[in-house]
Structures are given as C-alpha cells and as structure tokens.
Amino acid sequence: MGLAWNCRGLGNALSPTIPKIRALLSKKYYDFIFLMETKCNVSSISPLFRSFGFEMYVGMDAIGASRGLWVGWRSGEKISHVYSCMNFVILRIAKYNGLLWYLVLFYGAPKASMRASGLRGAAVFNEWKVRIELVDIPFKGPCFTWCNNRKGLNRVYERIDKALASKDWFAVFPNIGLKHYPIQISDHAPIELDLNLVQNVNRKPYKLDSWALEHEACLMEIREAWYVNIVGSPAFRTVRKLALVRQRVKSWTLDKKSEWTQKWEDFDLRLEKGMDLVIREGKDEEFTKVDEEVRAFARAAASFWKQRAKLRWTIDGDACTKYFFQLG
Template sequence: MGDFNQVEFQSDKLSMNTRTISGAYDFNIWRITNQLVDIPFKGPRYTWCNNRKGVKRMYERIDRALGSKEWFSLFPNTEIKHYPIQISDHAPIELDLQLTKNNSQKPYKLDACVLSYDECVTLIKEIWQQRVWGTPTFRVARKLSRVRQQVKKWALDKRLEWKQKWDDFDDTLEKGMEVGIKDGNEELYTKANDEGRASRNFILGVKDPAGNWIYDYGQVGNMFYDTFFTLYNPELHVDNDTWRQLTDAFLRGFQKTVSSDDGDMLNRPYMAKEVRTAVFQMGSLKSSGPDDGGVDNDGDPLSPYLFVLCMEALSSNLLCAQNNGSLKEIRLCLGVEALSHLFFADDVVFFLHDNHNSTKSLRAILDKYCKVSGQVMNGDKSGILFSPNTMLTKA
C-alpha cells in the first residue's frame, strides 16, 4: 500500500496526453508474477495531481493497495477509501478491513452443471420415490426439502474434487496470461479470487439529493428506503372508507368485457394437468421464489391479468369521459376512429385536444386511478408533444 508512482491502465489517468502509458507493461508483469490483485476503492478516482493549469493539468491514480490471495481469504471485504486532494498533490488513502461489515446470509446456489451428473439425477429420483404421509401439498413440500438438503450435501462433498480441478485450471490460465503479456498482448486480464470478487458485489456509496456522497452502510440503506418510500407513497394514501368510495365511483364506468362462458371457464376448478403444464412451462434452470405469504410469485399467471384489469378500469373511465364530451379525443387521419389513449405494458400514450377541459378531465382521472390502484405516475419519464399547428397562447 502506498505511492507506486505508476499508472496501470488508461482509465487511471486523466490528461490531454492519450499516448501509451510508460512503465505499465513492466508493472503488470511484476504484479501478476507476485499474484497480487488491486484492492477495490471508493471515493474520488484519482489520487495525484500535477497542480498545473489549463491543458497541462493531469490527474492519475498512482496511490493504491495490492493484496494476495491469502490476504483476501482473511479479509474478503477489504477496501481502500480515497479522500479529496487538498493540501498535498497526493490524496490521502485509508485501508479499511471491513471487519464489522454486516453481511446478510445468502442462500446456497446450486451450479447448473450439477444436474448434468448422473449420480445427482439418480439421487433426486430416489428421494422423490420415497413415501411421505400427508396432504398432497405437504408431500410435495417435504420431498422438495429433502431434495434440497441432499443435493446440497452431495455438491459440497464434490466441491473438494472440483476445487482441485479448478486450481489446476487457474495455474494453467495464469501461465498463459504471463506468456500472452510477454508476447506483447496489449489486453491484460487479471485474475481475482472468489473472495475478492465477492467483496465488490455491494454498493459502496450513493449520492444524496444535495450531491453529497454517503458511504456509511446503514445510511446507504436508509437512503434507498427514503427514496422509494417518497416515490411510491407520498400523499396519495387515504383512509379505508374514502378508498372504498373512490373505488366504487371509479369502477362504475367499468364496461363488461368477459362473456358468461368466459366467466364460467375462469371460475371452474383447476386440474392437475393444468398445474403441471404451467409449472413445466418455466425454464428448466429457473426457480420460483416464495413471497412473504409462502406463494410462488415467479411465473404467477395472475400477475399480468391483475395489471390488465387495473388498466382496463382506467381505459373505461377515459372512454366515459370521451363519450360525455369532457375529454376530446384526436382523429389521427380521415376515415379512422378517434383515439384518446393507447396502452402497451406499463406505458400509456394519451391523445387530446389542446383545451382546458380535456386536460382537466385527464388529470382528474389519473389522480383517481393513482389513489385507487396505489400506482404512481413517474413524472421524470413522462413527456408532452404538441402538434405543429398548436398555438402557443392556447397551449
């Protein structure tokens, strides 16, 4: 750790001079030979400035810390903190071992290649053929639990054998990298061990609305919570009685679109064959995750229908306003139906005349829809486009 006085990559240098970095080749050879990995940092990227003015000003990241595989095994969350360049031409850097980092326990993930082993497939079949007493749902849940436990145990036992094979592969790859660099290959690929790579898989810092960087682990989480709470909550929440009244009023214009036959088909009990078809339509390597109620929501066929029903209610209210004249639609060309809105997934396009009544009516419908459904319109992703014939005084 310290001032290496050497830039390793072009991204570590900011200047008008874009020529090849002198000394980078020898430095990379030295680092790879000693099996050292650059410790990740947070804060300003550059740690040195030549303090010149104009086009001669230069910034570089030459202060850094390198760690070995053994180091990352002991301190997998190690990181470097960069502070601003103030008094000296160098920025202070601080080594943080992150010994008290709050790491949540991650679920064990099974490699897809495990299922290509006949031994593993046989193990799963044997477990599934075991007799379990109880309701059908309980039997399936218990068998899935046994499969998960036994396959995990089998994979962990195999890991010792696989690790040796991967170590041999790493040694071969590392030697090939050294040969490639010595042969003049400009593309340098660095090898980071699993522990070092895992330390990068989290958010180091975020900017608050004032533009200040926040690095504290707890404050970063609060920042995300406050942002999404403000985005999806704000003042749209109403009490239950008011919500029921708004919902009843909003659904009065809901037009019947499902026939009696379709209704009977939707209300009939589902069959085992239908459940099997729905489950096996998911990808072979996909897994549905349980929500808070224990219901699998990945691949849930009801989700898109619920969203369509909400949008159908919005469409019905727009059509009612269109029919009573409070919302004036647009005819795109002669000989076609007038159009007031188009839906595509969660995107909506409205077509209105540039008059106060239409704008006011649309705004009132959207406000009611947001209060009833709990959805919020994203103003940052919304826009307005006027016809070239629109008068500015009118708009």
C-alpha cells in the first residue's frame, strides 16, 4: 500500500499540510509514500517521516520556492532505488510473490508553459506505456483530484493524479485500486494505492427504462435537469449534469411504478362511468378518452416488462407476432 500527494509545500513548520500528512500516516500502514512539490530540501523533511518508520528515502531538492520530490519507504521492505530526477523516481520492488516489479513515480512539470514545450523523455515514456499495455487503475472516491482553487465560473476540476499498472500486475492483484481523498489544503488530492481495495460488486448501475422515454413528463425531467446552471469546468459540469439527470429520472420512474397498481383501478372506475354515459346519453367522448389512456398505459407497461424479461421475444417466436400464431 502506498500514498502519493502533491502537497504544495513542507518547508514551513506551521504548514497545514504537515498535520494532514500525520493524520493520513496514523490511520494506515503504508509501504511507501511519494510527495511532490515539497518546496524544500530532502534533508530538512526526512527526520519528520523517520518517526513514522520511513528510514529509507530518496528525493530531489526544491529549486528556489518550487518543485522538490521525496519518496520514503520502510527499511524492512524489499525496495531499492534505481534512478531519480526532477520528474520521476524509479524503485525496484522484490516483495510480492517472489517476483520483481518496478514502480515509476512520475511528476509533471508544475507550469503549463513547461508542459506545452514537452518534458525530456515524455515521448519515449508514452511509447513505452503503450508497448507494455499499462492500464488505468480503477478508483473510489471523488471523481476529480485537482482544482485551480478559483471561485465561481472560473473554478476548474480535473482528474490529473492517477496510477497505471500492467496486465501481469492485475493478474496477481485483481483487487488493486486507488482511493481518492477529497481535495484539501493543496490544490491536489492525496491518492492511496491499495492492493486489496474492497470492491462493491453488489452495486448495479442504474439503467434507464425505455418505456419512460415515451412519456413527455419524463423528457421534461431530463431537460430541466440538463439545463440547471452548474459552475465549474466543462468536465465537472458534464459529470454533475449526468448525475442530476440520473437522479431525477430514477425518482420519476419509481414514482410512476408505484402508481401502476392504483392506476388500473382508476381506469376501471372511469371506464364504467364512460360506458354509463354512452348507454344513458349516447355520449362517447369520455369513454374514448379513457380508452386511449388505457391503451397508452398498457403499451408502456408491456415495454417495461419486456425490457425486464431480457428475452429475445420476436427473434425466438415468443412474442404475439404473426409467426407466433402460425406456429400455434
């Protein structure tokens, strides 16, 4: 298990990042910790983490009031340092299942102008990533790991901090996952690598019932939810709007289903009154109106149960088709 955080400064003894790191390290046992943008020298912060058991460490000193990397691990772990520079650190791990693994801890350039010009070796790294088929490790927690800390319409959220693993690693650790902590103190969120992250396998994703789209009221719910004014980046607004649409449509469909039992009884009463008007006064307007409502309601109910049954009715000849009656 490991922890990584772009903490944005550890040089000040009164920095709020230090109490937060203490709180994180006191909760769980981490094999390694990776801190970015420490903004101080390696020697000045190493004693702090030695008290938590991270006797072994490597890092890069800050340049002025920016940058700085620090990676620490416990002396009992079979971890060794391979290479390090201002943008990444490579560790060799021989702990798990007697196999040899390499851990690459990567830190991008702090300024957008530097990223635009390209990091040295970035093209080679991307080519290597594709060649060995690294896969994005699934995560739990908030969707975004970075915020520009601006206010109002200028606020932007993105998922910048992430982790990749090879197929071989997934084969050995099928429950591997990331935990995203909320963004706090820094503009980045701490992320936690867990080899045995508990997966909520019983939670099924919500699926929109096709019958609901036949109702104008449902379509209105979707339009109203989508045009709600949400502040943030385009990605953040899209995610929030999709979540809002899901919530509104799910609520609407559940309310609609609860009405169905009572609905048939209401239709029976209204049809009886309509038939009575036809017999006594010869007026069939009310009966025709209710009859059309019943047919529309029945079509929606049939669509619902057909989707629930998950059968290929028409293809297999189980539906009420001409082919079905010919076989009968």
